[in-house]
Amino acid sequence: MKFNTMTILGTQWGDEGKGKVVHFLSRDADYIVRYQGGNNAGHTIVINGSEHILHLIPSGILERKRCVIGNGVVVDPAALYDEVALLRRKRFDVRGRLFISERAHVILPYHKFLDAVKESSQKIGTTQKGIGPCYGDKYSRSGIRMCDYLERDTFAELIDRNLAEKGPVIERFGDLAALRRRMLAERDRYARFLQPFVCDTTRLLIGAIEQGKKVIFESAQGTLLDVDFGTYPYVTSSNPITGGVSVGTGVPPWYIAKTVGIVKAYTTRVGEGPFPTELASPLQEQLREAGREFGATTGRPRRCGWFDAVVVRHSIRVNGITELVLTKLDCLRGISPLKLCVAYRHGSHTTLTDFPASRKVQRTVQPVYIETPGFTEQIRGITRYRDLPASIKRYITLIEKHCGARITVISLGRDRNETIYK
Numbered sequence: 001m002k003f004n005t006m007t008i009l010g011t012q013w014g015d016e017g018k019g020k021v022v023h024f025l026s027r028d029a030d031y032i033v034r035y036q037g038g039n040n041a042g043h044t045i046v047i048n049g050s051e052h053i054l055h056l057i058p059s060g061i062l063e064r065k066r067c068v069i070g071n072g073v074v075v076d077p078a079a080l081y082d083e084v085a086l087l088r089r090k091r092f093d094v095r096g097r098l099f100i101s102e103r104a105h106v107i108l109p110y111h112k113f114l115d116a117v118k119e120s121s122q123k124i125g126t127t128q129k130g131i132g133p134c135y136g137d138k139y140s141r142s143g144i145r146m147c148d149y150l151e152r153d154t155f156a157e158l159i160d161r162n163l164a165e166k167g168p169v170i171e172r173f174g175d176l177a178a179l180r181r182r183m184l185a186e187r188d189r190y191a192r193f194l195q196p197f198v199c200d201t202t203r204l205l206i207g208a209i210e211q212g213k214k215v216i217f218e219s220a221q222g223t224l225l226d227v228d229f230g231t232y233p234y235v236t237s238s239n240p241i242t243g244g245v246s247v248g249t250g251v252p253p254w255y256i257a258k259t260v261g262i263v264k265a266y267t268t269r270v271g272e273g274p275f276p277t278e279l280a281s282p283l284q285e286q287l288r289e290a291g292r293e294f295g296a297t298t299g300r301p302r303r304c305g306w307f308d309a310v311v312v313r314h315s316i317r318v319n320g321i322t323e324l325v326l327t328k329l330d331c332l333r334g335i336s337p338l339k340l341c342v343a344y345r346h347g348s349h350t351t352l353t354d355f356p357a358s359r360k361v362q363r364t365v366q367p368v369y370i371e372t373p374g375f376t377e378q379i380r381g382i383t384r385y386r387d388l389p390a391s392i393k394r395y396i397t398l399i400e401k402h403c404g405a406r407i408t409v410i411s412l413g414r415d416r417n418e419t420i421y422k
Contacts, residue, residue: 004214005251007242007259008325010222011315013231013269014041014240015293015302016262017327017411019059022218024409024419025260030213032060032067033205035248036238037220038074038107038131039083052090056080058218061092068201071103072238072248074134075146077190079107084193100194101201101249102147107134108183110162110170117169135237137162146198150191152184159183202250209255217245217256223315224269231362234273242319261321261405263312265329265395268302270295274362277305277341291331292414306339306369309402314355316405324403326396327411329379330418336374338395341367342402372398380413385422396422 008025010016026032039055052059056079058067069075084094111130118132137143142162148154159180167176209215219240224230226241238244242259246252266287269275279287284304287293293302315321332338344352344365356362375391382388400407412418 003209003255003257004212005209005217005255005257006215007217007219007245007256007319009219009240009242009259009261009319011261011263011312011319011321011324012222012267012308013224013273013275014220014222015268015270015295016222016264017325018218018220018262019054020411020414020416020419021260021262021325021327021409022216023059023062024416026060026063026065026216028214029060029063029065029216031205031208031215032058032065033070033215033217033249034058034068034073034220035070035217036072036240036244037236038129038134039076039079040129040131040236041220054083056083057087057094057098060216060218061087061094061097064092064097066097066099067094068205068249069098069100069104070201070249071101072244073101074105074107074131074138074238075100076107076129077149077194078186079129081190081193095196098197099199099201099204100146100197102145102198103202104146105134105138105143106146106149107131108144108159109179109186110166111137113170113174114166132237146194149187150195150198152187152191155187156184205249205251206255209251217249217251219244223319224311226318229314229318231273232357232359234271242321258323259319259321260408261312261315261319261324262327263324263399263403264327265307265332265399266291267305267308267311268293270300270302274359275303275305276310276344276362276365277308277339277367278303279305283335287331287335290333291328306341306367307399308341308367309399310341310344310353310355312399312403312405313353316403321405323408324400324405325409325411326399326407329392329396329410330412332374332395333379334374334376336376337371338374339369339371340395340398340402342370343368370398370402380418382412383420385410385420 061067107130111133114133115130116128221236221240225236287304373391377389
């Protein structure tokens with residue numbers, strides 16, 4: 001049986017424009033599902049010139065779709081409360097449309113504290129939102145899930161156990177008794193807010209899929225930030241790849257009909273870590289300003305570089321991507337020539353066409369570029385692929401050729417309406 005399902009994920013280091021693409025492709029969807037990550041990522045959607053930034057709730061909420069936060073997501077109750085309040089102020093009501101897995105793990109104040117302590121010494125480039133420590137508790141079997149959070153006695157018992165374990169680190173910087181009182185008080189406040197949204201989302205999703213509903217699974221971050229297939233250790237703490245969908249929702253793998261990869265027309269990353277095609281200033285700054293490349297969550301300037309086909313091929317392979325959506329093409333206007341990295345040179349004689357696992361190799365490879373003329377024409381406002389300048393079509397063809405996948409949708413601007421089918 002062919003199900004009406006689709007995974008939409010990033011093929012680079014995140015910030016590929018997933019929020020806009022999900023919003024564009026979700027117009028006829030019934031459910032939009034987040035399956036991993038937390039509020040360490042931001043999805044920016046522009047509707048009729050009005051900007052909306054979401055960190056936890058799937059972007060389909062702006063289309064009044066049913067939105068699901070799966071068990072693979074780690075949830076900060078305070079951040080979710082603020083996001084729902086912001087949506088309500090903008091007249092987007094989430095009642096009856098937001099569902100949170102009872103198995104999703106909860107981010108607590110000590111997770112954020114431990115995250116900040118570790119980042120101060122290791123410089124991984126985390127957002128210090130408590131994501132990593134929360135996932136760490138999950139996999140060490142000391143995590144607190146939504147169903148535990150809603151039961152006050154269970155929650156109190158679990159935080160006592162965890163504070164006893166983490167106390168030697170935390171008490172150097174604060175009062176454990178005061179922290180315990182704070183967490184119980186916050187729990188009492190947020191549990192009442194969360195209760196109507198928490199349910200068995202696996203049952204909900206499988207039932208919807210089997211009824212023929214259209215379900216879109218939306219990743220946070222990108223493949224090169226995947227904890228297994230990214231530039232480890234400069235990665236997130238979860239699996240944004242398509243394999244993370246089943247783990248993060250409970251939906252069987254064979255229920256996923258199609259995987260769409262989002263690829264930016266150039267490359268960016270935030271924070272530390274290898275970046276083979278990173279540009280030198282002032283071209284990097286020109287691209288950063290044109291693309292508004294500043295983190296939606298942290299505001300940090302993103303590092304910018306040329307398109308890297310080695311990275312995207314790696315993503316296509318590990319995700320089983322069937323088609324690509326190309327974003328931010330308009331931001332390359334006025335840059336010529338345009339360069340595409342098609343391989344890496346390692347040492348004097350070795351050429352690599354696959355993305356290496358070794359952090360040493362990742363840091364020392366030299367990109368092998370091909371060049372193509374740039375464009376100066378204004379392409380925002382174009383509504384048909386055939387009307388694009390010939391130089392842009394050549395660039396698109398080169399991306400398809402060297403990545404080995406077909407581009408089906410192209411974004412020519414920030415607004416959802418500035419999107420065309422190829």
